[in-house]
Amino acid sequence: MPHVLIVDDSPDELGWMSEVAEAEGCTVATADSLRAARVQLVRQQPEVLLTDIQLPDGNGLQLVHDLEAPAQTEVVAITGHASVDSVVEALRLGATDYLVKPVDVERLRGILKRQPEAAELRHEIGELRGELRRAGRFGLLLGASPAMQSLYDKLARVAPTSATVLLIGESGTGKELAARTLHDLSRRKRCPFLGVNCGAISPQLIESELFGHEKGSFTGADRQHIGFFERANGGTLLLDEVTEMPMELQVKLLRVLETGSFVRVGTTQPISTDVRLVAATNRLPEKAVAEGRFREDLYHRLNVFPVVLPPLRERGNDIETLAQHFLDELNRQEGTLKSFSPQAIARLYEQNWSGNVRELRNYVQRAFILADDVVEAAETSETTMESGPADVISIRIGTPLDEVERRVTMATLERCGQVKRKTAEVLGISLKTLYNRLEVYSMKDQAHETGSLPSGHRLPPAPPQGNRGGPGAAKH
Template sequence: MSRASARNVLLVEDDTAIATVIIAALEDEGFKIEHCTSVAARDGWLRGHAFDVMLTDVMLEDGDGLASLDSVRKAAPDMPVIVLSAQNTLDTAVRASDSDAFEYFPKPFDLDELVQAVQQACGGSGSSANLPDEPDDDGMPLVGRSQAMQSVYRMITRVLRNDLTVLVTGESGTGKELVAEAIHQLGSRRSGPFVAVNTAAIPADLIESELFGHEKGAFTGAVAQAIGKFEQANGGTLFLDEIGDMPAEAQTRLLRALQSGRIRRVGGRQEIAVDVRIVAATNRDLVPMISAGTFREDLYYRLNVVPIELPPLRDRREDIDVLCQHFLSQAVEEGLPRRQLSADALEKLRGRNWRGNVRELRNVVYRLALMARDDVIDPGSLADIIGDEQLPIGQSGDVRTSGIGQALETWLAAENPSAGSVYSQAIAAFEKPLIEHALGRTSGNQLRAAKLLGINRNTLRKRIGELGIEPDRFARPL
């Protein structure tokens, strides 16, 4: 990095070790640093001195560095503020954005990135006007404090002030719709509707009608006018999930709508102006699809204005503890017994292969809350209920001692089970892992998997689609 001319920086940080490192790095780049450790000392420095930029921690000796920024704005309205925080949640990132921070860095941070941000702040003015009134902090949709999630939080806060189109990518179960909900709930459009549509779940011949609506008589069965998702989302956010599965003709019409801001109902002649923010998501790699001609390149660039990639759970295992606690609390709110996980049980969960990512973890935690016999779940209870491996069946395959056997005993022991409930519960709980296990044994070969399961290949293909299974991820050498 090039050496900057001497400029004044106020560092408000009560962690001596962190302050020492920051001071050394900035002084090496030619900055002059004044350091204090409290809100009161900060305000004292601002009353008598001018600074080009201020770096502040959130939790200080005598108060909240973010909550008290009003006095900073009065003393130095044009001074950029960079926020540092060990409170690494989406809530803190949003508070930093709402406070008009120039940049937000969760601890631990990349020192080179911090120095670069200070240089950029000194070379320009502060960020743009504040967001609307601060949103309710309760019910934040995303949970996690890992470095991988901090990158996601920072990207989310950067799109709250604008209506740029966002493309969220990541494996199934990582929480792509939660990102879309966060962008909507925390942004300027939260007073408008949030409309979600899974493009993969709509038949190809109906997807245009679903998105753009249709006029009466537009096609067989169109007995009345229908308003599409674009019009339903007017003034708010439209979330297009599984965008990689959209048919080619619908891609063309979607591109036209995004370019013009206008739609036309199927069978209609009048163009209708719509004001929507688009957040799209996919678990597929769209770049090879462009090369194969199955996804439009121009649509890809129209959607991929701001990319946000969600990490798989295996890359953020340190979040499993807080996620488990979050789901256990949710389970109590939904009427399930209050449970706790022992330290050893949490260690076991951190070591599992979470193919279904956060969605799978949530389902496992709910199953534990329902079926555990003790308030504290230990590794033994864990193995009894969900097995030692990825699938509910243990290595021995003995249904009497496996998670399946335990689940069946619990359901059959219910005082007044509804007619057919045990069968439907068992099918719902074990059909997907059973099919995934067969695909894993056959390296994703659906014909061989169907033979292994003793079912028709077309039936297997249908259930794979309905259950949201991705057979391609099982394609590996035997």
């Protein structure tokens, strides 16, 4: 049974919040000042500390420093001023979540409902910390290098909290696995984990995907759609490639983070949501802010607990450990007993691995397919932008210009890891032009398969041909 300490100088607030906590099966202690709260902390450390920031004798978050074991208590700040600065400051002072006055009863219940397994969760994380030292494994992540040990320690510390996490790392470093590990080691692990790639959804659809829409709210909305924020309620939502989010949607995301509520497209009715947000990006977010493509206030709101994932080339012997892990997986799947030759192992350390763990996995799979009993080195991947002049596609003389444009566009998109903004920059065209091209290609593919365009659709106008990197560009 979790113990809750509620600190507020309003008797009415203390009264009704105590009733809610007791109804959720918690034991409750109350205090109306910092001094009274410190007395309660000496008597028993709570699993949940609900404290108003503005108390008669100081800031309620000063109580964080009085906790004997801060990692074992979820600190929830209660504020009457829902500004970005106040919320971010509360989280940085030690709060793991926050409530805005007047406190939403359902959000309070959601916080309390995820508490009962706190002791079990601490035990599980403690076991994992021991395991990672023995076997180099932590949750879904694998590796024993110092860089990974540091990563595991950060994930272990932040996982039990509700703090927003910003994962920063190159493509293929395992950001989604890190996000899933955070979820699996949190109090929300029995609730949904959902991920959405902000760079893979067209700007016209991403608001609907995140927040949902009502039937008839726009052309083609023939039924109600429940968005990611609503479906992930109580759990964790991963916003991958968050710096690719359209600027106008960034404002709405910021509003959700401030208020804990959102509005479906086509309605004005706010819907409360209790979601732990994990954002991820393969860019330097500060650079995106400096270039005016990412809001500075949103960046600070997401950057409560930044975690940098190390690239594979900085992980030493983890390269061999991961390669052997992938080979063991393939042997189990195929019922074989293949092994690496010494030359193949040596070759692993000669590669740059610009595609990181994802590239290594593909490399091992290619080598496995080509091997009989002993796995030798495979051909290296040619899918990275860094390979310079080797990034060439062959085009026969006389190929129609629209086909040349299509092949160059799709090849560049592949080499940019499907990141559309980066692809547009490499091609020297606008992001809107790139989306237009991709829509044209998709429509033509459907028309080719069915013999006609889908009902209600017509091809958008082709983009202008004067853009740099357009038709005929065979090298990039």
